[in-house]
Amino acid sequence: MSYIPITDNDVVEMLKVIKAKSIDELFDIVPEKFRLDYENFNVPEGYSEQEVFSLLNDIGNTNYAAKNKTFLGGGAYDHYVPKIVDFLASRSEFYTAYTPYQPEVSQGTLQYLYEFQTMICELSGMDISNASLYDGASAVAEACSMAIAVNSKRKILVSSTLNPNYLAVIRTYFSYNNVEINILDSKNGLSDIDKLDTAVDDETACIVAQSPNYYGLLEDWNDFTKYKEKYSDLLIVGVSDPQALSLIKSPGECDCDVYVGEGQSLGNYLSFGGPYIGLFAEKQKYARKMPGRIIGRTEDVDGKEGFVMTLQTREQHIRRERATSNICTNQGLIALRCTIYTVLMGKKGLPGIAEICFQNIQYMAQEISKLDKFSLKFKNTSFIKEFVIHTEHPVSELVSNASKNGYNISPLQGDETDSLILLALTEKYNRANIDDFISYLSQYNCS
Amino acid sequence: MNTPDNLKYTKEHEWLKIEGNVAYVGITDFAQGELGDIVFVELPNLNDTFTQNDIFGTIEAVKTLADLYIPVSGSIIAINNNLESEPELINSDPYGEGWIVKIEISNIPEIDALLSDVDYSNLIG
Numbered sequence: 001m002s003y004i005p006i007t008d009n010d011v012v013e014m015l016k017v018i019k020a021k022s023i024d025e026l027f028d029i030v031p032e033k034f035r036l037d038y039e040n041f042n043v044p045e046g047y048s049e050q051e052v053f054s055l056l057n058d059i060g061n062t063n064y065a066a067k068n069k070t071f072l073g074g075g076a077y078d079h080y081v082p083k084i085v086d087f088l089a090s091r092s093e094f095y096t097a098y099t100p101y102q103p104e105v106s107q108g109t110l111q112y113l114y115e116f117q118t119m120i121c122e123l124s125g126m127d128i129s130n131a132s133l134y135d136g137a138s139a140v141a142e143a144c145s146m147a148i149a150v151n152s153k154r155k156i157l158v159s160s161t162l163n164p165n166y167l168a169v170i171r172t173y174f175s176y177n178n179v180e181i182n183i184l185d186s187k188n189g190l191s192d193i194d195k196l197d198t199a200v201d202d203e204t205a206c207i208v209a210q211s212p213n214y215y216g217l218l219e220d221w222n223d224f225t226k227y228k229e230k231y232s233d234l235l236i237v238g239v240s241d242p243q244a245l246s247l248i249k250s251p252g253e254c255d256c257d258v259y260v261g262e263g264q265s266l267g268n269y270l271s272f273g274g275p276y277i278g279l280f281a282e283k284q285k286y287a288r289k290m291p292g293r294i295i296g297r298t299e300d301v302d303g304k305e306g307f308v309m310t311l312q313t314r315e316q317h318i319r320r321e322r323a324t325s326n327i328c329t330n331q332g333l334i335a336l337r338c339t340i341y342t343v344l345m346g347k348k349g350l351p352g353i354a355e356i357c358f359q360n361i362q363y364m365a366q367e368i369s370k371l372d373k374f375s376l377k378f379k380n381t382s383f384i385k386e387f388v389i390h391t392e393h394p395v396s397e398l399v400s401n402a403s404k405n406g407y408n409i410s411p412l413q414g415d416e417t418d419s420l421i422l423l424a425l426t427e428k429y430n431r432a433n434i435d436d437f438i439s440y441l442s443q444y445n446c447s
Numbered sequence: 448m449n450t451p452d453n454l455k456y457t458k459e460h461e462w463l464k465i466e467g468n469v470a471y472v473g474i475t476d477f478a479q480g481e482l483g484d485i486v487f488v489e490l491p492n493l494n495d496t497f498t499q500n501d502i503f504g505t506i507e508a509v510k511t512l513a514d515l516y517i518p519v520s521g522s523i524i525a526i527n528n529n530l531e532s533e534p535e536l537i538n539s540d541p542y543g544e545g546w547i548v549k550i551e552i553s554n555i556p557e558i559d560a561l562l563s564d565v566d567y568s569n570l571i572g
Contacts, residue, residue, distance in 0.1 A: 313510075313511070322505070
């Protein structure tokens with residue numbers, strides 16, 4: 001059956017009803033000079049596929065930064081993505097971004113999402129994970145929202161070492177919700193723990209703390225979770241890169257209530273900023289307030305294992321205005337990539353990658369600190385794959401110059417002194433690459 | 448449909464079993480039948496106080512969710528902790544093991560506004 005949304009007769013009939021002579025007449029409100037002149041509409045002749053390919057390649061090649069070595073961090077990282085991730089994720093059985101509603105036709109999808117949840121739980125040390133949210137930033141905001149739903153308090157305390165983009169999304173979420181957002185100061189690149197005593201009170205719904213933090217430095221979630229002894233309703237939200245969690249003590253082990261993070265680093269390209277994936281896991285007792293979809297394992301009538309969406313009464317389509325979140329979907333395809341990548345890397349590979357990053361970045365830091373015009377911003381060197389450097393050379397100029405010389409680097413967001421750079425390094429780069437970069441930077445020594 | 452004559456009822460399908468100035472609260476046989484398999488009950492805390500018709504909790508079936516309305520004003524003096532692990536008690540024994548909370552009634556005359564078993568039976572037809 002052909003699908004014809006509107007016939008010529010339909011048009012005539014509709015025009016009659018609204019008393020218009022023609023469709024063109026409906027556009028009379030648009031001034032003549034802004035309307036397309038079909039008579040004199042000059043479009044060049046079509047190209048062949050080969051010509052188009054060549055033309056677009058030429059245009060693409062002018063984007064020299066795409067071929068640069070990328071030392072950008074701040075929440076998205078240029079890790080190597082093994083080809084098997086692309087291959088398996090693009091198989092037609094998997095290649096749908098949509099969430100499955102019918103378990104009887106979606107067992108494969110439901111199973112990988114269940115395995116995804118299991119892996120996120122293992123990495124984060126939590127009891128229960130959802131099937132993912134949109135991205136790291138919205139996951140952090142959702143965690144705050146859930147904390148407010150759990151304990152009915154109206155204050156959020158956010159460490160200033162949290163990724164500033166995540167803070168921006170928290171602010172957007174609570175623009176009109178009568179929620180007070182307070183910022184905990186930082187000292188030497190870390191949350192200023194001494195100020196916690198005065199910053200936390202009876203009305204604090206949650207504290208949000210990131211490790212490794214925005215400056216790349218490790219923080220101790222125990223410094224925050226100990227406040228739960230005094231304030232029994234308080235939730236601690238631990239934010240982290242899942243790659244790093246393979247190496248450090250997990251938020252769950254440190255008694256955080258919720259883990260949230262950006263999952264891009266598990267088998268996903270930078271892709272110019274998205275789609276990425278929000279990770280969200282927590283302690284069992286908050287299960288009924290958790291945002292997003294949850295896949296559960298169950299048994300069918302014959303006692304065979306099967307997977308279904310579960311605890312759906314939390315969700316907006318059932319709970320309506322009482323739901324704690326309006327997110328009733330997930331990043332299925334990206335979750336699939338994370339699952340394939342994490343399975344491929346395994347319990348040795350994942351920390352193995354993080355260790356290579358650690359060795360790379362420590363070497364880079366050591367070499368940079370030898371340069372005259374560059375130094376480490378913080379004395380603390382407990383970083384895994386990114387850190388902040390200080391330079392006497394104007395950063396804006398340096399960044400632009402570096403991009404023409406083969407390196408993508410970026411200023412530290414929010415730095416008004418034009419002297420700080422956030423440098424990240426993954427396993428994709430080796431010592432020779434680092435030495436080349438150091439020798440590039442060293443030319444600024446004589447200027 | 449089982450509608451015992453020793454209970455008071457609300458239009459929202461709760462029942463009230465009065466014993467002096469305290470009372471048990473639950474949902475009716477009709478309500479549990481309409482909801483289907485009950486999987487979770489969100490209970491209030493002890494000593495919470497409510498005014499008549501306030502929402503004091505929610506009840507979840509597999510694919511739906513309903514609010515629980517307090518039939519008369521009062522404070523919560525007991526909650527049925529068994530429902531945490533066995534919410535299906537509400538399905539199997541709505542007027543007995545499936546009770547939800549026990550309240551101390553703060554305004555006895557409010558009882559007059561509640562439905563009798565006959566009124567309630569007529570309501571659900």
